[in-house]
Amino acid sequence: MRATTDRLHPAHVGWLLVALALVTAPHVERLPWWITLLVGTLLAWRAYITWHALQLPPKWLLFLIAGGAVGGIYIQYGRLLGRDSGVALLVIMLTLKLLEMSSLRDAMVLVFLCYFLVITDFLYSQTIPTALYLLLVVWVITASLIGFQLRLRQPGYRYQFRSAGMLLLQSVPLMLVLFVLFPRVPGPLWGLPQDATASVTGLSDEMSPGSVSKLITSDAIALRATFSTGVPPAGQLYWRGPVMWDFDGYTWTASRDPGQRHREAQYSGAPTEYTVTVEPNSRRWLFALDLPTRAPPPARLTADFQILSPSAVSNRLRYDMTSYPNWIDNTPLTPAEMQRALALPPRSNPRTAALAASMRNQATDERAYVAAVLAKFRNENFYYTTTPPPLNVNPVDEFLFSTRAGFCEHYASSFAVLMRAGGIPARIVTGYQGGEINNVGNYLTVRQADAHAWTEVWLKNEGWVRVDPTAAVSPSRVEAGVAAAVPQGETLPLQLRGEYPWLRRARMTWDTMAYSWNQIVLEYTQDRQRQFMQRVGIDNATWQSLATLMFMLAVGVTLVVGALMLWRLRTQRPDPLSAAYARFCATLAQRGLARLPSEGPLDFCRRAGAARPDLRERIDAISTLYMRLRYGATATADETRELLARVKAFRI
Amino acid sequence: MSKGAACALPPRTANPATIAPMHREQIDHVVKQISQVILGKERQIRLAVACLLARGHLLIEDIPGVGKTTLAHTLAAVLGLQFQRIQFTSDLLPADILGVSIYDRDTARFRFHPGPIFSQVILADEVNRATPKTQSALLEAMEEHQVTAEGETRPLPEPFFVIATQNPSNQIGTFPLPESQLDRFLMRIELGYPDAGAERALLQGADRRDLLPKLTPALQPEELAAVQEAVRAVHASGALLDYLQALINYSRQSPDYVSGLSPRAALAMLAAARAWALMEGRNQVLPEDLQAIVPGVVGHRLHVARDNSRLTGAAVAAALIEAVPIP
Structure with a gap:
């Protein structure tokens, strides 16, 4: 048909x-x-x-x-x-x-x-x-x-699914060869130049009331870190991101082009060594713990210890870092820096300015003033919440004197304003605080919801000192994470809730798998391919040598799999009788007398005999013997041997 | 299958091998007798004989006037069997076939008057003209080889053949046999028009019906029974059954057919192939024997999917055979 x-x-x-x-x-x-x-x-x-x-x-x-x-x-x-x-x-x-x-x-x-x-x-x-x-x-x-x-x-469908499954399984070795050896272009395999990471939530270069607290609803992962020196205590987990100097009365802004680092900070104590994998965020900041010693190339370290990548992070990025939890950064400020760190927009937040003036007068020194402001936050009726009431014209005034409910950005912002109004240079640092230790994979996961803002103040003799006013209001925010600090009943992503231990455990296992998947499969880039090749003893792998190796291995693997399948076929090959008859047919086929697949031995015998009368007797003898052996009731070993001998002798 | 085969199997052991050629001669004689009446249709005649030797019922389907009834008549006459003809009409009732109990005043009891079905060969002429109710009365008797009437089961004589003829079901005034009942017939053959030579002979010769009384039985009843026994003894090897199963499986899996061949169809193919092998003088079934009977056995059981043109059984069979390689 x-x-x-x-x-x-x-x-x-x-x-x-x-x-x-x-x-x-x-x-x-x-x-x-x-x-x-x-x-x-x-x-x-x-x-x-x-x-x-x-x-x-x-x-x-x-x-x-x-x-x-x-x-x-x-x-x-x-x-x-x-x-x-x-x-x-x-x-x-x-x-x-x-x-x-x-x-x-x-x-x-x-x-x-x-x-x-x-x-x-x-x-x-x-x-x-x-x-x-x-x-x-x-x-x-x-x-x-x-x-x-x-x-x-x-x-x-059963047969089709089974065969398709077998086919896919048989292709696994080939798939592995192609994955490992296919020459990689720089950048990850699935990276796309433009619109791939267009709408990623994350920190930005601006901070106004509400800009950090809106991130609390996102359980997207910001970064993961593996520590080779042990995970530091929660109070030290300040992931430094955009540093903001400029304030217009409402919004803090990071400078577009911060200056180059001109002098080292002094580090002391034991270093923390770790590897960070940062998720794409379409911004230039790379995050590191306070205080990083250097930037992973090609990123650079700025004067205020931001790490800036030359271009926006549009692909998952992995880098090694060293930080010291104990540091002194007392490189003297330039006059320009001093001016920026003290600048306040004129006529904004007047009540705050007045409050700062009176508090500064009562305090004996700068330290005492910082302590007094923190004490004010701690002792007066300030309230930590993810859903603060909206603030309008003079946000700091409104926050300090009327609403008194806010998230980290409110505290950091008003604290910095109070400091500057009191004559102490101050700046805002945004980033992430804390993270969740994944016991399964033994690494730290930092989510967008862990976003945080704190301040750094310049004290004479001491240099830049980190002050986290949120900790004064809600110490548990820093010690136990945002989930513990947010009041009951406020929105939190499910990922951050810790009520069910099994859910937590399952989530951690799942995240570990995702992390390994990222590390092993997606991040198998040109560099890591080269490293892997070195480990197996191939130095200086070029794409040509990789392609050659890939081709050879692919052919090899195909041959091995094919040979295995052939071997399996041979073990179930037909009995000697059919094999002998097939050989007889093949001999005739060479002379243009091919047996049709559906042609019976008797019909074929007659057709072949008619076409080649010279061979007729031999064809008859072999066919007759074959038909009796294959379709008859009795068959003896002698007869089978006779057939084999006759077929062997059958040559044209 | 041409006669005088170059590859006739030489006798091996004395007993079974001499039986087969003996039966072959008998059957050749039967076929020859029938061929004198039905001209130019040797292949169909051989199929019909094979069907009867395999103890199956035969359905002859074709347009009126190509000799269906004559063939049925001739078959019965040549095999020397007791013969009854039932002309099926739309008002035929089951009792007209099976028989009826009538009150006997002398004995004061009901007495069963057997119907025409109590006979060795039934010619059910134009079986698709009767209503389904009547058809099923006949078809049940075919399957069970017995008749239950008035609460009493009566066996039918042995051997019991039904030769049914029917017109193609697209003709007016027919009740087509349902597929389940078609399946009861071991074979369905189509006669077709005679070729020019045969038709000329028909036109020149005597009336076919006049020839019938002159026929002498070519087989005695016991001889027929012996041949039927021998058919059952024909060997079907594992290799042959492999081929049979390959054919069956193909019909079940190919998208070309509406439904595949049933196990009953497989049994029918095997029985018919055994009969054919014996008719060819063999004690074992060859793939060729199976191929030879496929047109008769498979034609009415396989329905070609998505094809409005009515394919003949021979065309369906040829396609099936061509599609399946012999293992």
Whole structure:
């Protein structure tokens, strides 16, 4: 039945519909609603056509839809190329292809395009769940491919899934070779230049009331750190980020281009050594514990000990750091620095200025003044909350004298203003405080919700000193983390809640897996590939040598797997009788007398005998013997041997 | 299958090997007798004979006027069996076939008057003209080889053959046999038009019906029983069963068919292939024997999917055979 060979069975279409729906599903949340609607309608349409065995829609209609979709995508995205618009275009075209699919050939094309669509999902997410889900999708796609090859009438889905699973398992060695050896370009495999990390929450270079407390709702991971010298106590875990000098009465701002470090700080005590993996945040800051000694190249250390990367962190980044918890930074301030650290906008927050003046007069020295302000925060009725009332014109005045409820940025800001008004240079440091120790993987996880702001004041003789006014109000914020400090009933991401130990444990295990996945799979960059090659004894691996090695190993692995499968085939090879007859047929086939697969031995014997009367007697003898041995009731070993001998002697 | 095979199997051991050629001669004689009446249809005749030797019922389907009834008549006459013909009509009732109990005034009891079914060969002519109720009465008797009427079960004579003829079901005034009942027939054969030579002979020769009384039975009842016994003894090797199962499996898995072949169909194929092998003078079934009977056994059991054109049994069989390699 040649005619039906290329025809599509409804089951084939069903498989394709499922595969396409699965591979498109992760894109749904990113696609505009009208594309999702269009794709869903087209899929349903195709299902309806198949179910009722209707005609496919005419070509002109498909062209019309395709044209409309292209136009819509152009209007939506302003372009046709690029990640988002490209994916949208691909999804639409694939679905339209489904509607003009009439032969098995078309279906095969669609299957391969489905494989391609799998890759596009990785452009958005490379997490373990994504990888597992897409592995499942690849399994389904492969199973449908196998279905096409078998032309099965019934959806023999078990067989298809089993074969597809076997196929994927057999490809694991090859997959590993390709993963390890495929020459990497600089940067991670899935890195994208622009819009990939457009909307990441995180710290910014500005701080106004509410800018830190809005992060409390985000359980996204900011960074992870592995300590080789043991995790420091919670009170020392100040992850230094943007340092802000400039205040306009409402907002603190970090300078766009802070100066280069001009003199070292004095470090003492035991260093803390650790490795930080920072998540993409589209900002330039790299975070380190107070106080870092140097910046990981190519980043640089600024005068106020920020670590600035030359470009925004758009990919996950990993670097080694050394910090000292005990430090003195008393490099004298330049006049310009002194001026910036004391500047206050004129006529803003007048009551605060007056309060500072009177408190400063009562205090004997600077230390006493700092202590007095902290005592004010501690003893008066200040309240730590993630949902403070809004502040308007003179936020510091309003906060200090009326609302008295705020998050870390309120305390840091008002403290710094009080200091400056009292003649003490002060600046705001934002970053993260604390983190969660993951007992399973033995590392520290810092989330966006751990975002924090504190101050540094310049004391004569002592230099810059860190003062955390939040700790005065809510000591548990620093000692036990934000979850413990936030009053009951206020919103906190589930990730930070600690009520259920098993949930905590499961979360830590999961995060450890994600961390290892990042470290081992996603962060397998050019450098780490080179390191790995060195460890196995290949120095100076270039992409040429890697490609050669990869090719050789891939061929080797394929040969080994193929040989194993061949060996398995040979162990179940046919009995000597069939083998001998096959050899006899092969001999005749060389002379143009091929036995058809469905031709019985008797028919073949007659045909061959008629075609070659010279060989007729021998053909007759062998065929007769074979038929009696294979289909007869009795067969003796002698006869089998006779057949083998005759076949062996049969030469033309 | 041409005669005078170059590769006829030489006798090995005396006993079974001489039996087969002996039966072959008998059966060749039967076929020859029938061929004198039905011209140019040797292959169909051999299939029909194989069906009866395999103790199966036969369905002959074709348009009116190609000799269905004549073939059935001839078969019965040549095999020397007691023969009854039932013309199926739309008002035929089950009792008309099975028999009816009538009150006997002398004995003051009901007495069963056996219907025409109590006969060795039944010719059920135009079986699809009767209502399904009547059809099923016949078909039950075919399966059980017995008739239950008035609460009493009565065995039917042995051997018991039903040769049914039917018109193609797209003709007016027919009740097509449901698939489950078609399955009861071991074989369905289509006669088709005779070729030009045979038709000329038909036109020149005597009336076919006149030839019938002149036929002499070619087999005695005990000889027929012996041949049927011998058919059962024909050897089917594991390799042959592999091939049979490959055919069955293909029909079940290929998208070309609406439904696959049933286990009953597989048994029917094996029985018919044994009969064919014996007719070819062999004590073992070869793949060729299986292939030879596939058109008759498989044609009415396999339904080609998505094909409006009615394929003949031969075309369906050819496609199936071509698709499955012999293991």
